[in-house]
Amino acid sequence: KEQRARQRLPVVPLGIERDEFLKALSELKETLGNEHVEINDKPLQDGWYMEHPNTHDMMTILDDEEFVASAVVYPSTTEEVQEIVRWANKYLIPIFPISMGRNLGYGGAAPRVRGSVTIDLGKRMNKILNINAEDYTCLVEPGVSFYALYNALEERGLRDHMWIDTPDLGGGSIIGNTVDRGVGYTPYGDHWACHSGLEVVLPTGEVIRTGMGALPGNNTWQSFPYGFGPYSDGIFSQSNFGIVTKMGMTLMPNPGGYESFMYTFQKEEDLAPLIDIIRPLRISNILENVAQLRHVTQAIAASGLPRTKFYSGTGRIPSDVIHAAAAETPVGDYTWAYYGMSYGPAHIRSHKLALIDAEFHKIPGCRKIDPSTLPADEYFWSRDRIAAGIPDIHELRWVNWAPNGAHIAFSPVSPIRGADATQLFELGKAVQDKYGIDFFPAFCVGLREMHLIVEIVFNRDDPEEKQRALRCLREMVDLAAAKGYGEYRTHLVLMDQVAGTYKWNDGALGKFNERLKDALDPNGILAPGRCGIWGKRYRGFGWEL
Ligand code: ADP
Structure with missing residues (x-):
């Protein structure tokens, strides 16, 4: 190399x-x-x-x-x-x-x-242009990371007053993550839904401000996202229609207390009834954040130890090896772990936590983990920080599972329903078994839907392993689409394939995107191919992967 x-x-x-x-x-x-x-x-x-x-x-x-x-x-x-x-x-x-x-x-x-x-953009355009402590909003440039905004609140003595929301890894850009529709884990976890106002350089060089930003002298750019007329922000997320140079973001008032909780469930088959229990609790906001239901395999990998410490064979690591390793951890053995957080003062939390506890205990073998028994470097504490809006990078650890570890995800969206969860779980497991890849499923429960995130960890210096991972991913995407499940976000290499699955009515949405692309970017110079959208200068020449 x-x-x-x-x-x-x-x-x-x-x-x-x-x-x-x-x-x-x-x-x-x-x-x-x-x-x-x-x-x-x-x-x-x-x-x-x-x-x-x-x-x-x-x-x-x-x-x-x-x-x-x-x-x-x-x-x-x-x-x-x-x-x-x-x-x-x-x-x-x-x-x-x-x-x-x-x-x-x-x-x-x-x-x-x-x-x-x-x-x-981020290297030099990295200013926090405004933090408004009364409206709980901010205005940032592309180089402002979750860490930077968090530190700024701390420095200005505002950390007790308001919270940011951070994704699993806090080193990324707030704008970058938001335009790619990434998520975090406080009640403000849907970053795109929580932004308000964009400044965008169009592919022909003009600059626009969306929402209230279009009204000179306004003072509501960060508090009313819509302005007047068509809501144009949408076309600047997961697209190649403009370059975002400023973005407004709403911030969360300090809820006045918080408490993380973790429940474990013993059997793989607990997934379906558990998801059906989660749905009404999540939709009614008793479960208040985008919570994760994680498989034990990924939790073992999150220890940061390489796979070879546990197993040297090929194919998916056997379940008994994983369960034996889990039994040795402070949490003990399990198959699914639910990480969540309850917000507000103790008397408000206790009511919600009691409801959750009663519902979760309907699953036989359910255990509530006492956080005071967990050491400081246990993954639970990383989830705890993130759900409290404190940026973290613990999540990187499972990438060590493979030597020269890298990762890429299969991330289909489904309703919060046991039958869908089981179907996607079985689909992913069968295809990954076929390709001999360890299976790391995590269900991230949004408000009325969930993303299944299956991270594939591979050795970036092993061409055979990379090819196998890619073939496996492509197969999962197609099989999931055939059952009506689409990806919420994807890697560059899969963008054409994923865009191609959103093909209702002879690909009408894709054609609409191409019309927008050609109108806004007649030379097709801006991020060609991003999210499967190609300008006319590129179409028909075999650029798609
Ligand atoms: P992060 O810093 O969170 O890792 P990136 O900067 O990698 O995020 O952004 C993710 C993707 O979103 C980029 O690959 C790019 O295609 C798109 N993107 C990021 N920032 C902008 C922006 N300011 N304007 C337009 N597209 C952007």
Whole structure:
């Protein structure tokens, strides 16, 4: 790998000669400053989560050189983003905006089209523009991470006053996560639903503000998301229709107390009745946060120990090995663990917790875990921090399951129903068994739906293992779609396939997206192929994967 890296030549986007490309980059240097335009001619270094590369996907499931940038540019203002977009249109160069590029498991910082120029917005556009303690809102730039906002609240003495919401890993960008419709674990966990107001640079270089932001002199941009007329924000999430340069976000008032709880359930078959118990509790907000129902296999992996510590054979790790390992942990043996949090002062919590306890105990063998018996590095405490809006990175540990561990997810959406949970669980298990892959299912219960997140951990230096993981994923996506389940989000490599499953009425939605793309981005320069949307300049040339 190192040898190949030393020989590395910069990639040039298709359709432009190397000399012309280098000339175009020099022109951009004049606008942005020499040091803010970097050609990607260095060895590709993977780094780790907090020191991740912005040139490629450090967890790639393809060859390293597939989804790779030709150059990375660092704007410092919205005006500079506009300049970059106009430049890209002039030379017909594909550009790919990232906020921070920590979207690991979904493509990281990588562009979909090899040789795109990556716009790393986060490096220099990283200001918290406003925190409004009365309205519980903020306005941020792309480089503001969950950690940064959390620290800012702490520094300003506002941490007791209001909370942020963080996803499983707190190092990512608030804007990046929100536009990709990521979720967190407080009652404000649906990030997209909790944002209010965008500033967007369009693919032709104009800039717009959505919602109340369109009214000069307004003071409600972050408190009323809709403004007047069509609600345009939607087309800027999971798309390639614009570059978000500012976003408003609502923050949660400190609920006045909180308490994490963990229940374990013994049998795999407990899944269906448990999900049916969860549904009414979640919809009526007795279960107040996006809670996780996790399989014990992933909890064992979350210890951070490699698989080889437990088992050296091939194929799915046997259940008895997992259960024996679980029995040795402070939690003890189980199959499913439910992690949740109750919010509010003690007298309010106790009522809700009693209801939950009575319902969960309808499952024979249900155990409530006493947190005071759990050591400080137990995974439970990571869930506890995250559900209290405290950013964390403990979740990275299960990636050590494989040497040179990387991960990619199968994440179908279903109703919160036992029959659906069982169907998806059986589907994932059968396909992963076929491909000899350990099965890490976790059900994330939203309000009226749940995502099943199945992370596949693979060795990023083993081409055979990567191919197997990808074939397995593709099969799961197709089988799930045939039963009516679609992915809520996906990795770059699966975007065409997943978009293709949303094909009702002869692919009418896909065609609508193409019409929008062609109208907004006539040269098709902005993030071509992202979420399966290609501008007309790319269609019909076999770019789809
Ligand atoms: P994070 O920093 O949370 O890891 P990323 O910056 O990797 O998130 O963003 C995830 C994906 O969302 C990116 O690959 C990109 O396609 C898209 N994206 C991120 N930020 C923006 C933005 N400001 N404007 C438009 N698209 C964006």
